[in-house]
């Protein structure tokens with residue numbers, strides 16, 4: 001087994017949480033973004049977080065949220081990390097990290113080489129980086145679009161902070177993505193769903209299993 005850490009994002013039910021835990025994933029992401037088919041209310045997220053077993057890290061995902069929303073989330077939902085997935089500046093990342101005392105993962109959208117510079121800026125203030133496909137201009141969602149970017153842009157790269165590869169990953173391509181990039185952490189939302197917002201336990205298990213065998217090694221039989 002390898003030490004690849006897996007995040008499954010956009011959990012909406014206790015069955016989703018149970019499937020993620022059973023698959024051996026490491027992070028469970030809760031999306032606070034009403035336009036998303038994976039959006040959960042604070043009360044729903046609290047129930048899901050309380051259902052998560054010890055050891056499954058609970059991540060609150062917000063998009064350009066103000067302090068009032070972040071206060072409400074952190075006062076009600078037991079969390080292990082905050083994921084900022086909007087246009088938050090490095091200063092805002094540092095501010096959120098100081099205000100809530102939780103590790104912060106900053107999402108950075110990548111489409112081409114020019115987008116990589118931001119990674120270095122955020123790496124000075126965030127605890128982790130989520131390197132995701134940059135959403136198309138007309139996209140409704142800043143993430144969770146099932147779109148990948150050219151993994152060669154981040155292949156074998158190292159930054160000051162740990163990073164997580166995201167964007168269009170699936171059970172069928174995650175091993176190749178890891179092998180090509182040497183990512184030590186991966187994240188998926190739509191690639192383990194049977195329909196938008198409907199997590200598929202079998203795809204969650206397949207994704208997590210595939211992520212642990214990036215060399216393409218398969219058990220016989």
Ligand SMILES: O=C(O)c1ccccc1NCC(=O)[C@H](O)[C@H](O)COP(=O)(O)O
Pocket residue numbers: 009010029031033036037038039061063085130132141142143144145146147148166167168169187188189190191
């Ligand atoms: O997943 C969402 O619906 C979402 C909505 C708004 C902002 C971010 C969102 N997801 C962020 C994630 O961390 C996703 O896992 C990441 O963008 C990868 O998504 P996918 O390409 O669907 O695997």
